[in-house]
Amino acid sequence: MTVDERRAWEIVLAHIENDLLLGRLKPGDRLPGERTLATDLGVGRSSVREAIRVLEVLGLVRTNVGSGPTAGAIIVALPGGGMSALMRLQVAAQGFPVADIVKTRLVLETAVAAELAEAVLSAALLRPDRQHPDRHDPDLGRCVQLLDAMDAPGLTEDEFLALDAAFHLSLAEACGNQVVVATMAGLRTAIEGYVRAGVARLASWSDTSDRLRAEHRGILAAIEAADPTGAHSLVHAHISGYYAETQLSPAPH
Amino acid sequence: MTVDERRAWEIVLAHIENDLLLGRLKPGDRLPGERTLATDLGVGRSSVREAIRVLEVLGLVRTNVGSGPTAGAIIVALPGGGMSALMRLQVAAQGFPVADIVKTRLVLETAVAAELAEAVLSAALLRPDRQHPDRHDPDLGRCVQLLDAMDAPGLTEDEFLALDAAFHLSLAEACGNQVVVATMAGLRTAIEGYVRAGVARLASWSDTSDRLRAEHRGILAAIEAADPTGAHSLVHAHISGYYAETQLSPAPH
DNA sequence: CTAAGCTGTGTGGTCAGACCACACAGCGCA
DNA sequence: TGCGCTGTGTGGTCTGACCACACAGCTTAG
Missing domain, CATH: 1.20.120.530 (GntR ligand-binding domain-like)
Known part of the structure; x- marks a missing residue:
């Protein structure tokens, strides 16, 4: 029974990357909300946010406040x-x-x-x-x-x-x-x-x-x-x- | 009197980038502790951490738990x-x-x-x-x-x-x-x-x-x-x- | 019946606080 | 002098509170 030595934000990052690789997520898709992701992955919301921030700067997500289909973290692919x-x-x-x-x-x-x-x-x-x-x-x-x-x-x-x-x-x-x-x-x-x-x-x-x-x-x-x-x-x-x-x-x- | 529209973590990131550009920070130097940075910049510690996480993934800082000269966020330049x-x-x-x-x-x-x-x-x-x-x-x-x-x-x-x-x-x-x-x-x-x-x-x-x-x-x-x-x-x-x-x-x- | 306003809900954004493990420095005792 | 203990500051993590935002749904007034 190995202990996961990755840091909490790394777990989140890897999870999202894996979803991208498997085609479960693609540009235009919306990630689950931060609170949901935190619960699902068994980490704190702050750790989710840290991972999202990394993805945001690397051009993989765009975040919007609010509700409805444009709210939340949307997958993009803008490497520039x-x-x-x-x-x-x-x-x-x-x-x-x-x-x-x-x-x-x-x-x-x-x-x-x-x-x-x-x-x-x-x-x-x-x-x-x-x-x-x-x-x-x-x-x-x-x-x-x-x-x-x-x-x-x-x-x-x-x-x-x-x-x-x-x-x-x-x-x-x-x-x-x-x-x-x-x-x-x-x-x-x-x-x-x-x-x-x-x-x-x-x-x-x-x-x-x-x-x-x-x-x-x-x-x-x-x-x-x-x-x-x-x-x-x-x-x-x-x-x-x-x-x-x-x-x-x-x-x- | 313009309101700073940047997000809190962006303020931190820009501050650190500016210090790098002005030579106030260079590889090997240690950043102030998260709590100090948060106070200095008037933001929350979480926002500091989000910025640090970005810098970490981009190969600009390495973080160490503990105290003494090797503790904290150290500037590196490892783009790989x-x-x-x-x-x-x-x-x-x-x-x-x-x-x-x-x-x-x-x-x-x-x-x-x-x-x-x-x-x-x-x-x-x-x-x-x-x-x-x-x-x-x-x-x-x-x-x-x-x-x-x-x-x-x-x-x-x-x-x-x-x-x-x-x-x-x-x-x-x-x-x-x-x-x-x-x-x-x-x-x-x-x-x-x-x-x-x-x-x-x-x-x-x-x-x-x-x-x-x-x-x-x-x-x-x-x-x-x-x-x-x-x-x-x-x-x-x-x-x-x-x-x-x-x-x-x-x-x- | 339609439009406007209100309420509720879920979103990200932010901050504060609590607690942990870690690593060192300093001090006291054998 | 060396070891152990304590204190301190570090990052790591989680929780909770509150905010503004944006939408969806419902109710009321024209």
């Missing part, structure tokens, strides 16, 4: 916030060096761009006619929208940077890999403060933002031209160039 | 567990498709191998003499050890898989990028159950494990031979081959 919190806190605690964040971004974002270009290439090989109804290119509509939005006159630096982040993320989203999307969002958030502070070190924000916009256009053009190698290089230069210019590191190869 | 929990739970909640996990692994691990090979190449260009005392190759000692351990006769499948995971992680560690290490650890953990279950679908575990070991040796040889392209391809084939064989997806290019 959790990834951001984890990375942001690890940067703050010096577990993740900023340079490593930047390098990881380089790895992921160059891969995304190359993969999009490859998808265009595959589509083109199957259907060389760009207007063919059966031709399935990746959907870059959102990317284009964001580039157009970045061309608006009078954007503040913060507005520009937010659109810039959104553009990069839109490439990942066009790729369709949820893990990469969440990871990239987290990486970006983790060093957001540093990026913003780096703007002050630029010789000319106007020159830099012009250059960034042009580079974005170049990246998108390389993707649309089905040039994986070109897209990869342009993204690499774009990201490392900006970080070098703001002295955030690392210097370009 | 948090990354694993986040990814594992997101897979369970269907936020992260398994296929996306695999693809992300491919991106990261091929980049790691290529970067190691490039580091060997750089070292060789600076110091062609392999025995030169000033030559600084990446340290692959741990990788070699693990490969040797995998050659032991009579390993169970689980033992083999654990060593296999450790080998892959040791490559990331040799690269020295903490973000990639944690991310890869999380990715691997997230689908560990699937990987283990996949073994049952193999025609011959013996043949497969032999092949895997040979492929590991090939990867390491390509790295040591300063061949980034070769290392990249071998890792890609190695990972996608195993997943295809166990039908975990995705099929090789």
Whole structure:
């Protein structure tokens, strides 16, 4: 007869994870109320709350006060916030060096761009006619929208940077890999403060933002031209160039 | 006079994050006791505990009962567990498709191998003499050890898989990028159950494990031979081959 | 008959308090 | 000097009280 050495909140967490794995719970479902869960699992309500809090921050539940179908803890699957919190806190605690964040971004974002270009290439090989109804290119509509939005006159630096982040993320989203999307969002958030502070070190924000916009256009053009190698290089230069210019590191190869 | 709309536990979390960012707290430091923190921040002790639990799961604090210098909540910076929990739970909640996990692994691990090979190449260009005392190759000692351990006769499948995971992680560690290490650890953990279950679908575990070991040796040889392209391809084939064989997806290019 | 108001219920959010085991530090005694 | 005891502060856990919220159901008035 083994004594369960797990802590009370861990019992709750494991129970919910198990239900997720077995398909007993899925996004949209509502957990039993805290009091019910506590009774069912033989723990205190505080321990239930601790576990729920963990799940909330990791993007697995959303909680609502009240009654009726929208009340309580609802299962969601939104990893972005959790990834951001984890990375942001690890940067703050010096577990993740900023340079490593930047390098990881380089790895992921160059891969995304190359993969999009490859998808265009595959589509083109199957259907060389760009207007063919059966031709399935990746959907870059959102990317284009964001580039157009970045061309608006009078954007503040913060507005520009937010659109810039959104553009990069839109490439990942066009790729369709949820893990990469969440990871990239987290990486970006983790060093957001540093990026913003780096703007002050630029010789000319106007020159830099012009250059960034042009580079974005170049990246998108390389993707649309089905040039994986070109897209990869342009993204690499774009990201490392900006970080070098703001002295955030690392210097370009 | 604005009312703080944050929840009580969020106030605690933000306070601790701020202290980390300002360098008032760093790994090894001890947080004030829960009761003290509650009083200082004007919240209940339960709310402090909820925040601490979040930080604990994300790898930012470790808690010890007792008194003296090792008691209480100590700041750490160990992102691996948090990354694993986040990814594992997101897979369970269907936020992260398994296929996306695999693809992300491919991106990261091929980049790691290529970067190691490039580091060997750089070292060789600076110091062609392999025995030169000033030559600084990446340290692959741990990788070699693990490969040797995998050659032991009579390993169970689980033992083999654990060593296999450790080998892959040791490559990331040799690269020295903490973000990639944690991310890869999380990715691997997230689908560990699937990987283990996949073994049952193999025609011959013996043949497969032999092949895997040979492929590991090939990867390491390509790295040591300063061949980034070769290392990249071998890792890609190695990972996608195993997943295809166990039908975990995705099929090789 | 319909709409508005009231009541009851269950939800999460929060705090306080009680008690436990743990781990150490300090003190007293052999 | 070493051992045992006591006190203190630590996290861990549970319980209970109360709050605001949100809905559902019922009753009353127009």
